Amino acid sequence: MDSCQPDEKLDLAGVPCPQNSARTLIKLEGMDSGAMLEVIIDDGEPVKNVPPSVEEEGHRVVEKVRTGDRWKILIRRREE
Template identity: 50%
Template sequence: MGVSPAVRLDLRGTPCPMNFIRTRLALEKIPVGALLEVDLDRGEPEQTVAEGLRGEGHALSALPHPSDGSAVRLLITRHGG
């Protein structure tokens, strides 16, 4: 696999909007261009976090969680703007 994540967060079970807030705080602590890996519940948490981060200009991709069918793994590259 490519670049290793600078930080990994497991936010499964974390309600909205706390999962988005925790993801944003983690992004602020890593360098521009670094990768953040976040595990989230599918559905509203995934949608809320992904849409919010894309709206801020961060690049991200969603992958199935490797061991939890009710979760998703977001790989987020921090934007410099």
């Protein structure tokens, strides 16, 4: 089972698509292989678009938790 303690956090509440995906990917690129990122995004289009975008780049979405009209997404950075 994955450790769900994030190494870094990124609050993208209110940030529209595709800026939220872009900023998540930039953040992941600056992190160590295998590190965990917690991202907060809005419900609706963001939660539909951000997880597939990061998986497309080889990162792994470990967890998605809804809290009201926001989502907390845990992403493990891909191994290089």
